[in-house]
Amino acid sequence: MPAPIAADQILRVPLLPVLAAQAVSVRRKAQQLPEPLGPRAGREGRGPRLxxxxxxxxxxxxxxxGRQQQALSGFLVARLARHYSVEWRLEATTGHTTQDTLERLERLEGRFDAAVTALGVNDVTRAVTQQKFTTLQTRLLDHLTNALGVRRVxxxxxxxxxxxxxLPQPLAWVLxxxxxxxxxGLKQVAATFPQARHLSVTFPDDPALAAPDGYHPSPKAYRLWADAAADLIRQA
Structure with a gap:
């Protein structure tokens, strides 16, 4: 039986002129922040290899x-390096969808013990359906846990x-x-892989957790995210 159509999906049609105008305005006014400088691979810490x-x-x-040390990779590696010899690699690009990331990782060689994924915003803005998203995420997790040998995702x-x-209203509500x-759908996919854990990071209402563009995390938010991810990795 197909799922009922949600209110926001019904209202998209009459709201379309407003949503389109707001989307154009957001893109025009958006502060384009660069990806931070810093290494995207390395080794840090002492202990068992990770x-x-x-x-x-x-x-x-x-x-x-401003730099990778203040981003997810920097905080996560620093936290894990207290317990492990961490050999790490960052494969991430602004604008990438699940499809883009899957194609990128299918070209990646090597084996890994743990992985952290962060995807979905670009799937939303490109109108990827829940069915297609879950199919792609299933393929992504299958590739990570089989081809790349990851034991904790x-x-x-x-x-x-x-x-x-x-994001202004009603665009924020619809997205x-x-x-x-x-x-x-992502939670349901993760539940089918014993190696995977879904991480929902609920940030408090603190302006300091948002970057100046109002769209990305700040270093303070990246630290909270990295701490939560490190805890799940260490549990494995």
């Missing part, structure tokens, strides 16, 4: 931080886009509802 892969979109790439939740300061649908 091969770590971080993959995804602009948030995985660290947009909103931390699957970061699709962000709550209705809370992005840069937020679609993001929630994709995240529900």
């Amino acid at each position: 091969r770590l892969l971080i993959a995804g979109d602009s948030s995985a790439a660290g947009v909103g931080a 931390v699957v970061t939740a699709v962000p709550q886009m209705d809370r992005f300061p840069a 937020g509802r679609q993001a929630a649908r994709l995240d529900q």
Whole structure:
């Protein structure tokens, strides 16, 4: 039986002129932040070997931080390096969807023990359906756990886009509802892989957790995210 059509999906049609105008305005006014400078691979710490892969979109790439040490990769590696000899690699690019990341990782050689993924925002803005998103995420997790040998995948939740300061209403509501649908599918996919854990990072209402563009995390938010991801990796 097909799922009932949600209110936001019904209202998209009459709201289309407003949504289109707001989307154009957001793109025109958006502050374009670069990906931070710094290494995207390396080795740090002492202890048992841990091969770590971080993959995804602009948030995985660290947009909103000035350098990689202040981004997800930097905080995560520093936290794990207290317990392991971390050999890490960052495969992330602004604008990447799940499809883009899957294609990128299919060209990647090597084996990894742990991985953190961050995807979904670009799938939302490109109108990827929940069915297609879950199919692609299933393929991505299958590739990570089989071809790349990952034993623990931390699957970061699709962000709550209705809370992005840069998005006006009703655009924020419509994108937020679609993001929630994709995240529900993501939870279901993660539950079918024993190696995967869905990570929902609920940030408090603190302006300091948003980057100046109102769209990406700040270094303070990246630290909270990295701490939560490190805890899930260490549990494995």
